[in-house]
Amino acid sequence: MEIRAGLSHALGAAENALGRARREEAAASARFDRVRAAAETRQRKLAAARDERLRSVEEWHGTELGALAGAAAGAADRAAPGAAGELWHSWEATPLPRAAELRIGQLLLPSAPEEAEPARPWQWNDPEKSGTAPDGAEPARPWQWDDPEGSGAAPEVPALVQLLDHGHVVVQGDRKLGDDVVAALLLRALGTSAPGSVQVIGYDPEHLGGGLAGFAALAPPKVLTFVAPNGLSALLDDLVGHVRRINETVLAGEYSSLRELHAATKRRPEPWRVAVLLGAGELNRHERTQLERLLRTGAACGVHLIVHGLAVDPGPGIECVTAAPGTDARMSSGGDLPVRLDPGPPQSVLTATCRQIAEAVAAGPAPVALDSLLPEPGEQWRESSATGLTAPLGDSPQGTRVLVTLSDYPPHALIAGPSGTGKTNLIYAWMGALASRYSPAELAFYLLDFKEGVSFARFAPGRRDQSWLPHVRLVGVNVNTDREFGLALLRFLGAELRRRADAAKQHEVTNLAELRAEDPDGVWPRIVAVVDEFQVLLAGRDAVTTEAVDLLEDLARRGRSQGIHLVLASQDISGIEALWGRPALVAQFTLRIALPRARRVLAEQNTAAESLPRYHAVVNSDSGAIEANQIVRVPAAGDREQWGALQHRLWRRLPAGERPPRLFDGDVQPRLADSPDFRALTAEDSPAPVALLGETIDVLSRSARTVLRRAPGRNLAVLGTRVDEACAVLATAGRSLAAQYSRDGARFSIACFDQDARAAAEALHARIPDCGWYDASNAEWLLEDVAVEATAAWPADRPHFVLLYAADAMPGGKAAGDQLRTVLRQGPERRLHVLGWWRGAGLLRDALGGPASRTDPIGAWVALDVHGSELAPFYPGTGAPNWYPRPWRALHFDRSVHRGAEVIIPYGAS
Ligand SMILES: Nc1ncnc2c1ncn2[C@@H]1O[C@H](COP(=O)(O)OP(=O)(O)OP(=O)(O)O)[C@@H](O)[C@H]1O
Numbered sequence: 001m002e003i004r005a006g007l008s009h010a011l012g013a014a015e016n017a018l019g020r021a022r023r024e025e026a027a028a029s030a031r032f033d034r035v036r037a038a039a040e041t042r043q044r045k046l047a048a049a050r051d052e053r054l055r056s057v058e059e060w061h062g063t064e065l066g067a068l069a070g071a072a073a074g075a076a077d078r079a080a081p082g083a084a085g086e087l088w089h090s091w092e093a094t095p096l097p098r099a100a101e102l103r104i105g106q107l108l109l110p111s112a113p114e115e116a117e118p119a120r121p122w123q124w125n126d127p128e129k130s131g132t133a134p135d136g137a138e139p140a141r142p143w144q145w146d147d148p149e150g151s152g153a154a155p156e157v158p159a160l161v162q163l164l165d166h167g168h169v170v171v172q173g174d175r176k177l178g179d180d181v182v183a184a185l186l187l188r189a190l191g192t193s194a195p196g197s198v199q200v201i202g203y204d205p206e207h208l209g210g211g212l213a214g215f216a217a218l219a220p221p222k223v224l225t226f227v228a229p230n231g232l233s234a235l236l237d238d239l240v241g242h243v244r245r246i247n248e249t250v251l252a253g254e255y256s257s258l259r260e261l262h263a264a265t266k267r268r269p270e271p272w273r274v275a276v277l278l279g280a281g282e283l284n285r286h287e288r289t290q291l292e293r294l295l296r297t298g299a300a301c302g303v304h305l306i307v308h309g310l311a312v313d314p315g316p317g318i319e320c321v322t323a324a325p326g327t328d329a330r331m332s333s334g335g336d337l338p339v340r341l342d343p344g345p346p347q348s349v350l351t352a353t354c355r356q357i358a359e360a361v362a363a364g365p366a367p368v369a370l371d372s373l374l375p376e377p378g379e380q381w382r383e384s385s386a387t388g389l390t391a392p393l394g395d396s397p398q399g400t401r402v403l404v405t406l407s408d409y410p411p412h413a414l415i416a417g418p419s420g421t422g423k424t425n426l427i428y429a430w431m432g433a434l435a436s437r438y439s440p441a442e443l444a445f446y447l448l449d450f451k452e453g454v455s456f457a458r459f460a461p462g463r464r465d466q467s468w469l470p471h472v473r474l475v476g477v478n479v480n481t482d483r484e485f486g487l488a489l490l491r492f493l494g495a496e497l498r499r500r501a502d503a504a505k506q507h508e509v510t511n512l513a514e515l516r517a518e519d520p521d522g523v524w525p526r527i528v529a530v531v532d533e534f535q536v537l538l539a540g541r542d543a544v545t546t547e548a549v550d551l552l553e554d555l556a557r558r559g560r561s562q563g564i565h566l567v568l569a570s571q572d573i574s575g576i577e578a579l580w581g582r583p584a585l586v587a588q589f590t591l592r593i594a595l596p597r598a599r600r601v602l603a604e605q606n607t608a609a610e611s612l613p614r615y616h617a618v619v620n621s622d623s624g625a626i627e628a629n630q631i632v633r634v635p636a637a638g639d640r641e642q643w644g645a646l647q648h649r650l651w652r653r654l655p656a657g658e659r660p661p662r663l664f665d666g667d668v669q670p671r672l673a674d675s676p677d678f679r680a681l682t683a684e685d686s687p688a689p690v691a692l693l694g695e696t697i698d699v700l701s702r703s704a705r706t707v708l709r710r711a712p713g714r715n716l717a718v719l720g721t722r723v724d725e726a727c728a729v730l731a732t733a734g735r736s737l738a739a740q741y742s743r744d745g746a747r748f749s750i751a752c753f754d755q756d757a758r759a760a761a762e763a764l765h766a767r768i769p770d771c772g773w774y775d776a777s778n779a780e781w782l783l784e785d786v787a788v789e790a791t792a793a794w795p796a797d798r799p800h801f802v803l804l805y806a807a808d809a810m811p812g813g814k815a816a817g818d819q820l821r822t823v824l825r826q827g828p829e830r831r832l833h834v835l836g837w838w839r840g841a842g843l844l845r846d847a848l849g850g851p852a853s854r855t856d857p858i859g860a861w862v863a864l865d866v867h868g869s870e871l872a873p874f875y876p877g878t879g880a881p882n883w884y885p886r887p888w889r890a891l892h893f894d895r896s897v898h899r900g901a902e903v904i905i906p907y908g909a910s
Helices: 002-079 175-191 210-218 232-251 258-265 285-297 347-362 423-437 483-506 512-518 543-562 583-588 640-651 723-738 755-767 779-791 813-830 841-848 868-874
Strands: 102-107 157-161 168-173 198-203 224-227 272-278 303-308 318-323 339-341 388-395 401-407 413-416 443-449 472-477 526-532 564-570 591-594 616-620 629-633 662-665 690-696 703-707 716-719 747-752 772-775 800-805 832-838 860-863 890-894 902-905
Touching (some): 002 157, 102 175, 157 339, 168 175, 175 210, 175 303, 175 318, 175 339, 198 210, 210 224, 210 272, 210 347, 224 232, 232 272, 232 285, 232 303, 285 303, 388 616, 388 629, 401 629, 413 423, 423 443, 423 526, 423 564, 472 483, 483 512, 483 526, 483 543, 483 564, 543 564, 543 583, 690 723, 690 890, 703 723, 716 723, 716 841, 723 747, 723 755, 723 800, 723 832, 772 779, 779 800, 779 832, 800 813, 813 832, 813 841, 832 841
Parallel strands (some): 168 318, 198 224, 198 272, 272 303, 413 564, 413 591, 443 472, 443 526, 526 564, 716 832, 716 860, 747 772, 747 800
Antiparallel strands (some): 102 157, 388 401, 616 629, 690 703, 860 890
């Protein structure tokens, strides 16, 4: 029982314990379920929160990266515009205003992945294996590299290197790909700068220039030069020499680099020198030192190195490019970012560009604009010419302004250059620079051009443009056959010289500066007389040359102190005998300007003009001595539009009512109606009537005249066979005489014996009121009448002018001849004057009574196509006038006033 009781007690206890344990188990299990459910909920929440956070980070990251990539691409576009960054398929050379960064490939920027995978949210996006992330991607690198070929989304960012004006490039790694980088850099550098402004020096000892074979077209114009395999030392020394020279003379302490100089002055006096060193092997100590010097100091002076296949220590300004395929390339300025290198430039682009550059360089530099010589608009007409005239003529090759002065020293200029080298252009440029600085009260131009053509006509009002250059007082064009006009100019200047010298004497001063100080109200501009192709004036051994040289010498000697400056230009002054025969004259022309290939204008040993490039000149203000050479690049001033703009600006400054310059055009027939002398004639029944005959070849447009006073010999003969000219002279004489009389104040009779002249004679007859008309049919009436009038005793109360056309054809035989002789001899004293045209000097002689007869009844004559020798009987002394007939010119001589005959131009139809 006891046992049973014990067992049942134990059983009961065990059941209790089991029940407890079961309850505990159920409670624990319920707790476990709760905890697990809670954990799951929390986990989900956390995952949601994490995903949310990740999404926002990603979003931010994507936008930020996109913006940064966009900014980088934009900056790259600005840093490498045009040919600096364009892809090869659409590439062409586009010179830029300043040095740009140059593209060598594409920079692979990090970007957000397209789809974020929570498990492996970051990956490298390798374009080669597009889309498949490599195993073992490093979670530590949170970026993938953006490759447009892969994603196409973000803008492309080019890989740029700085070369010109900044530094040097060292290329390492794969040889072939490195060559492509060098070629791309060179081509982009050449294509972004003006032809010739980048000079390449190649050193390629391994391939002897083969590494740069694509650039061969640049060799002839010396844009590309090669250095021999043993020439590295010399090349580096040479470049170091350039750096030193540029630092000393070009930058000269004023600027720290050529880039700064260019930014400040807009000028680039030195080219960029790019030395390409391909596989230089081992450098010796000297070479190493020089190379390091260049790497340190070259860039400021435009000396740059592209080194390939030679170890160079990294340093500031040195871009190190490691060439490798795919995305394995790197550049030092890009840090860790991979670079995908561009392929090399296509052969066709390379050769076409090089050829184009070579052609442009061979054609010479592009012209500089005239505006570069002009002062700022507000500075026009501000200068005083009291002590001289100074103006820039252009820039020297070093970029400094070259000023040219005319003053007491140097007073006069001699310009020489073969045809087409730019003499006329240089004169225009110089005139433009002067005319914009000095007002017309300070400077006056007298211009004469002996060349065929009308290059100076633009300074006078023309049909197309009514403006003129305010400083110009005289323009002579087409004067190549009228050397007398050159003489007239020199005479005029001689008279002006005397006037100035007299004024100086009066004010007790010795030169223009003092005269202007003493006479502040006087107008004493400096005079610049320009004679282009002046050798024409001095050609020939005749009276014109002799007088011209005498006048020139006097002007050259005394003009300096009176502010009269001569500028003589010629194609070839070496051939001007008259000049070299007068060393004292040449010595006065101390300012010498030589254009390319000009001869003898500089001193004998001075050969600077021989090697001058196009559009350049040597300016030398010390009679051509070598030490005084200044080389200048002359701007283009020939362009009509540019010149017109300047001329208009200056012309508009003139006060209203200013007179235009006198334009003498040898090809134009003057008109009587325009003659100031003719217009001044009034009907005053003059006792000393003036017959005008034509225009004199003179600075002032005067008319040639003969005065038909009441005195023996006051008749006029026109000699020669040229009908039109003879009729023109007689018409001028008739019209001018008629203008001096009231209706009944004088009698006019016209007799015409040549059918060819009839129309002209009738036209004159119609112009003169109450004029008698005669021809072969009634000439005897006229002769009888005038013969009686010439010998009558009654007072001669009014003059009678008899105009005979083709007097040698007058009918009536000997009787008529006698009557005419009587009239010629005795008529003038009774105010009866004959103005007759004989068709030859001999015929006039016959009319006067034959070879032995006196010629004094003919006091004045106008010869047309009659040789000087035939005129000897009508010319004083033993000689004959120097006259070779030329179209529409005549020789006039009036024995009552002339020492020698003068050339005149008949007035044309008007
Ligand atoms: N500095 C310059 N820049 C650009 N073009 C120029 C320059 N100088 C001259 N030229 C051009 O060269 C050509 C010849 O110039 P220009 O007429 O001045 O020469 P020239 O020596 O006077 O010749 P010629 O004696 O035959 O008249 C012209 O077409 C002119 O426009």
